Amino acid sequence: MMKSLQDWERCTRCRLSAFRRNVVLGRGVMPADVLLIGEAPGKAEDLQAEAFYGVSGRLLNQATTDAGELFDCSVPTMYITNVLGCRPMDMKGGPNRKPTETEMIACWPRVNLTYEMVRPKKVVYLGKVAAGFLKKTYPDAITMVHPAYILRIGSTNSSEYRSFVRRFGEIFLSLAGGDNDGSIEEEIRKGQEEISTPLLVRRGRSRKPRRRVKVQTFRRRHH
Secondary structure (H helix, E strand, O other): OOOOOHHHHHOOOOHHHHOOOOOOOOEEOOOOOEEEEEOOOOHHHHHHOOOOOOHHHHHHHHHHHHHHHHOOOOOOOEEEEEOOOOOOOOOOOOOOOOOOHHHHHHHHHHHHHHHHHHOOOEEEEEOHHHHHHHOOOOOOOEEEOOHHHHHHOOHHHOHHHHHHHHHHHHHHHHHHOOOOOOOHHHHHHHHHHHOOOOHHHHOOOOOOOOOOOOOEEOOOOOO
């Protein structure tokens, strides 16, 4: 029985253990305010043993930073993981594919262990796979699009990205409980007005100093 996340680095509960390079457990801090759950590691994540390491991760990082700036709030502590800990493929070095139900069920105890360790105030499902499998497992979980989808339809220039940022801003404000100078609703309204301005223009403005989010990454130990 695997009682710690490190124990899962040696997992053989499904056939993906024969093809992976690393078990990708997650990144972030524990405990954390927000637990983000995506679909599965990709090629970059499998090589680096870090969740959302590739281009999807960079877009996610940019979105949370933009949300903090636009809604004038601190980015809460976060931990990021996936429904699967191994890259889903049918041979070593093969292309990515969708996770199977059998694989997700095999990895479910790791996801729940992560939840228990993170003790989040808010859970966010990134994409249809995570939302479809986990459904109502965690109370009041929020479903958002996966960053990979935004990359396919125009990246940070798309309206979907602006909606993505706005949703994060709303989550951040709800966790902060609003500012002393106004209600949560007022801050959301300001953020929605601000988000209509092109992001590249806003990024040229001076920013207020913001709290850094510490990152703790569980990596496989190579012997």
